[in-house]
Amino acid sequence: MRNALIAAIALSSGMLPSAVALADEGQWQPYQMPSIADKLSERGIDIPAKQLADLTSYPMNAVVGLGYCTASFVSPQGLVVTNHHCAYRAIQYNSKKEHNYLADGFLATSKDKEPTAGPNERLYITEVVTDVSERVKKQIGDDPLKRYENIQANRKALIKECESDDNYRCSVRSFHNGLEYYLIKQLIIRDVRLVYAPPESAGAFGGDIDNYEYPRHSADFTFLRAYVGKDGKPAAFAEDNVPYVPKSYLKINADGVKAGDGVFVAGYPGSTSRYRLTSELKFASDWLYPTLATRYQLRIDTIEAMSTNNKDVKIKYAGTLAGMANRMKKYNGLLDGFKATDITGIKQSREDDFSAWLAKDPEYQSFQTQFDELETLLVQQRQLRQGRYYFENAQSSALLATANKLYRLAKEKQKSDAEREEGYQERDMKMFKARLKRLDSSFAISVDKTLWMQDLKAYLAQDNRVAELDAMLNEGDSDSDSEISLSEKLDALYALSSLTEKDKRLAWMNADAAEFETSADPFIRLAVALYPQNMQAEKDAKTLAGKLSKARPDYMKAIIAYNKANGWPVYPDANGTLRITYGMVDGYQSTDALYKQPFTRLEGIVAKHTGVEPFNAPTKLLEAIEAKRFGSHAVETVYQDPASWLCRLFSCLDKPENFGSVPVNFLSSVDTTGGNSGSPVFNGKGELVGLNFDSTYEAITKDWFFNPTITRAVHVDIRYILWMMDEVDNAQNLIEELDLVNN
Known part of the structure; x- marks a missing residue:
């Protein structure tokens, strides 16, 4: 109702019709920006679209990827800002029983006190x-x-x-x-270091309960720093490396944004499925998501139970647990969203209309047979996934996964480098080695064994069995009453394996296949035994992918023509590459009679605080709020000038009389997904005003279908970040590095 009212008023007054009524859908490739320059302008984004298309110019050359999240340079000394949850592994890597940076936070007061973020970080x-x-x-x-x-x-x-x-x-x-x-x-x-991270009780305030929810009050930010060799070129970690000098770094607008302001986000969204067929959506909602969610919940419950009274396990599995909890909530959100909104029906209706359009267009009529073939291939794909699901999970032990990769490496090294599978070429060896090293910081035998045993029991309870794995599971069994239990068998495997030792794991990188095939290590033996089955599964998947590599592009060719004919946006599904999305700062109608305001305040942290995790805000943060030590970071209003038409409009609907606080988190209509975490949020001038870190629960289904009415991204406000640096953690050394500007 609210959005319809805004659109009606704007249209009747002749003011910004497209800016208010047009959906902000699209995860655009940078080169596409000039083609949507009018849409950017309508949103109040003044930076030239041509400039956004130029990866060598500000601000795009300051946006960086982490391989799983997004970050950005914010100083000439290689300082990088991203989300707390994106830097979680780096914080975990440096956390020990003696100094738990996850619990206590971390601030390097000088560059010589900045520790490595870990061997895998890039x-x-x-x-x-x-x-x-x-x-x-x-x-x-x-x-x-x-x-x-x-x-x-x-x-x-x-x-x-x-x-x-x-x-x-x-x-x-x-x-x-x-x-x-x-x-x-x-x-x-290659040399990334940890600089500043708030305690988890602030960075992930609200924990899994608040995940994908709003209002939010998360200090979801962390600062890292990029280092290079003295010659200015990338180098592995070394004590005498120097801070990297980026080609540009983001200006930070200390005044932030107001409701109705146009914003854009640049980052590396991971994966969406908006061009997938209705049959694929049905498979995801009926089997895939429920099956994955059930397994994740069991693993979450297990890790939580085993880490309750074990600090070492809690630290080692903190990142794993956080990742699984996030995926678990996303699956539940997708399933709830499919029920709340008939997305299957919407997609089927669109697909029916597409088929009707296809039948009328002579250029594409011949494609109908190929689309029927695509549906046949998708049935095969689903059957393959279901048939292999439990066997793949039955190889989930970290040590078996390591043995599988090491033996595969030995087999791949028998080929020329060009012929090797990706992940096993010489270019991959540094990261391969780094992953082997890092295992120690995220692995405990007791937890790994328990989780693996759960997957093995699920495998044993179904019919798609593999003889080589069954042979290991049945080893030692007899008709007598002294059968060895599954738990005892696994105990023996872990006890007899040398893969628990880092140096011995690394030594296997140089072994040839014959050494693996004569090894007595039980995990190595199992990897060798399972290799033919795994290779056959890979061959089947590749053959199917080869068929799909012809059928899907033909489908997309017609879909793109169909979208263009209807005046709909044409952009690729997210695939982990650099994209730009735009929108405006705005709240939304969540449920009947519940409108969610676009900004949250510091006082909301106090209201939510219970002293019990995950609502246990740090004492020094609470003290600063209660003392109203807001410094220069508080604002009186988060709305437009009272004389503006937009403010008058909001005034009639939801404008509070006086904000009078520091904004913590805010909402916008930008089109984001996983991988956009840590993405810089820019105002219309291209200045940093926040960091993307989440979506609302109602918006989770946007991976399949973009609904402009309820799709909102959640951002940490730059004013909250600066306030914490200034008034809570005294990070003046970092503030001095930043290029702060005002409106």
Whole structure:
């Protein structure tokens, strides 16, 4: 009702019709920005669209990827800001029983006190994106398996050519389900250090209870720093490395934003399914999501129970637990969303309309047979996934997964580097080694064994069995009453394995296949035994992917034409590559008679605080709020000038008389998903005003269908970040590095 009223008033007054009524849908590739320049302008985004398309210019060259989240440079000394939950592994890596930075927070008061974020941590700076569709699809043939292999060979050749400099990481990504391919060249920063993180009780205030909910009051931010060798080039961690000097760093607007302001977000969204078929949505809602959610909940309950009285286990599995809890809530949100809104019906109706349009267009009528073939292939894909699900889970032990990878490496090393599978080429060895090293910080035998045993029991309770795995599970059994229990068998495996020792794990990287095949290590033996089955499963998947690599692009070609004919936005599904999305600061109608305001205040933290996790805000934060030590960061209003039409409109609906506090979190209508965590939120001038960190519960289904009425992203307000740095944690050394501007 509220959104309809806004649109009606705006349209009747002739003011900003598109800005208010138009959905802010789209995770746009940077090169597409000039094509939507009018939409950006309507939202009050003044920075030229052409500038946003230029990856070598401000602000896009200050946006970086973490490989799983997004971050941005905010100082000329390589200072980087991202979410607390994105830097969780770095905080966990440096947490010990003696100094638990997860619980207590961390601030390096000088650069020499900034510890490494861990051997796996990287920053990726996208410098060049090139359309290589023709080269990837050149002479790939029709045989499904060969087609898949030829596409991969073409991709790897392009990557090798691009990576002539070891300081760069290149990838070739599929867009529009294989219709297009782009080569992405990224500078790699290998020395990343932890600089400043609030305590988890502030950074994740509200915990899983508040996850995907609003109002929110999370200090979901952390600062890292990029280091390089003295020559200015990327290098591995070394004590004498120096801070990286970025080509640009973001200006920070200390005045933040107000309701109705246009904003945009740049980042690396992970995955969406908006172009998937209705049958795929039904499979996800009927089987996939419920099945995954059930397993995650069991694992969450197990880890929580085992870590309650064990600080070491709690620290080691903190990141794992947080990740699983986040995925669990997302699955539940998706399932609830599918029930609340008939997304299946909406997609089916759109698909029916598409089929009718197809039948009328001579250019695309011939594609109907290919689309029928696509549906047949999708049935095969679902059958493969269901058939392999329990067997794949039955290999979930961290030590078995490690043994599988190590033996696969030995087998791949028998080929030339160009022929090896991705992940096992020479370019991958540094990260491969880093992962082996990091296992110690996130692994405990007791927990790993318990979780693995749960998956093995689920495997044993179904019919898709694998003889080689069953042989291990049945080993030692007899017809007597002295059968060895599954728990005892697993105890023996862990006790006899040397993979629990870091140096011995690393030594296996240099072993040949024959050494694995004669090893007495039980996890190595099991990896060798399961290898043929795993390779057959991979071959089946590749063959199917080869078939889909022809069927899906044809489908997308027609879908794009259909969308254009209807005046709908055309952008690729998210795939972990750099994207831009735009919108406005705005609340939303959550349920009947419940409108959620766009901003939350410091006082909301006090109101929620119970002293019991996850509502146990740090004492020094509460004291600063109660003493009203707001400094220069409080604002009297978060709405437009009282004389403006927008403020008059909000006044009639939901404007509080006086905000009078520091804004904590805020909402906007930008189109984000997982991977956008940590993404910088910009005002219309391209200045940093917040960090993206979540979506509202009602908006979770946007991965499948974008509903502009309820789709809102949740951001931590830059004024809250600055307030915590200034009034709570005394991070003056970092504030001095920032380029602060005002309206």
